[in-house]
Amino acid sequence: MEKNLASYRVIYGDTDQMGVAYYANYLKWFEIGRTELLRQIRIPYTAIEEKGLRFPVIEVSCRYFRPSRYDDLITIETSLTSLGRATLTFSYRLLRKEKGDELLIASGWTRHACVDQMGEVTKISPEVEDHLKAAISPKE
Numbered sequence: 001m002e003k004n005l006a007s008y009r010v011i012y013g014d015t016d017q018m019g020v021a022y023y024a025n026y027l028k029w030f031e032i033g034r035t036e037l038l039r040q041i042r043i044p045y046t047a048i049e050e051k052g053l054r055f056p057v058i059e060v061s062c063r064y065f066r067p068s069r070y071d072d073l074i075t076i077e078t079s080l081t082s083l084g085r086a087t088l089t090f091s092y093r094l095l096r097k098e099k100g101d102e103l104l105i106a107s108g109w110t111r112h113a114c115v116d117q118m119g120e121v122t123k124i125s126p127e128v129e130d131h132l133k134a135a136i137s138p139k140e
Contacts, residue, residue, distance in 0.1 A: 002037065002040060002041055002079070002080070002134070002135035002137065003037075003077060003078065003079050003137060004033060004036045004037035004040050004076075004077070004078045004079075005075055005076070005077055005078075006032055006033050006036040006075070006076040006078070007073060007074065007075055007076070008029055008032055008073075008074045008076060009071065009072070009073050009074070010068055010069065010070055010071060010072045010073075010074060011070070012070050014068075014070070015069065015070050019069055019070065020067040020068065020069055021067065021068040021069065021072075023062075023064065026062050026064070026094065026106050026108070027060060027062065027110075029074060029076050029092075029094060030060075030062075030076070030078075030090070030092045030108060030110055032076055033076035033077070033078030033090070033092055034078055034090050034092075034110065036076075036078065037078045037079070037080065037090070037135070041131050041132070041134065041135040042131060043128055043131035043132070048128055051125055051127070051128060052116055052117050053114055053115070053116065053122070053124070053125065053128065054114075054115050054116075054117070054119075055088065055112040055113070055114060055115075056112060056113055056115060057110050057111070057112055058087075058111050058112060058113045059110070059111040060108065060109070060110045060111070061108045061109050062106055062107075062108035063106060063107050063108060064105070064106050065103075065104050065105055065106060065107075066096070066103055066104070066105045066106075067105070068094075068096060068105050068106075072096050073096070073097060074094055074095065074096055074105070075094070075095040075096075075097075075102065076092065076093075076094055077092065077093040077094075077095065078090055078091070078092050079091050079092075079137040080132060080135045080136050080137060081109070081136070081137055082136070083124075083129070083132050083133060083136055085123050085124065086113060086114045086121050086122060086123055086124060087111060087112065087113055087114065088111075088112050088114070088124070088132060089109055089110065089111045089112070090109060090110050090112075091107075091108070091109045091137075092106075092107060092108050092109065092110075093106075093107045094106040094107070
C-alpha cells in the first residue's frame with residue numbers, strides 16, 4: 001500500500017479574476033500526484049510508454065471544499081485505489097496548511113484505461129501490473 005505526498009505552490013497564473021485557483025487546475029494537480037506516485041513505485045510514465053502502453057483518463061470526479069489562492073502551498077495526497085485487467089483508479093486529496101492545520105480543499109479520483117499505441121484497449125502487462133498491485137490502497 002503506497003501513498004504519495006507531493007507539494008505544489010499555487011502560482012499567479014493558476015488563479016482567476018476572483019483571486020482563487022481556477023477549478024480546472026485541480027485536475028492538473030491530480031496529474032502531478034499521479035505522476036509522482038508512479039515514479040515512487042518505480043514505474044514512471046516513461047517506462048509505461050516504453051512498453052507500448054498509455055493510461056488516458058476516461059472518467060474524473062472532483063469535489064471542492066475550500067478555495068485555494070495564490071502562493072498557497074498545496075499537499076497532493078495520491079493513492080492507487082483499484083486495478084482491473086485494463087483499468088486503474090487513483091484517488092486524491094488536496095490539502096492546504098492554515099494556522100498549523102491541514103485543511104481539505106478538494107478530493108477526487110481519476111479512472112484510466114490501458115490502451116496500446118494505436119489507442120485500442122489492452123490488458124495491463126504483467127510487469128506493469130506487478131508494480132501497480134504492490135502499490136494498491138483500499139478506497140477511503
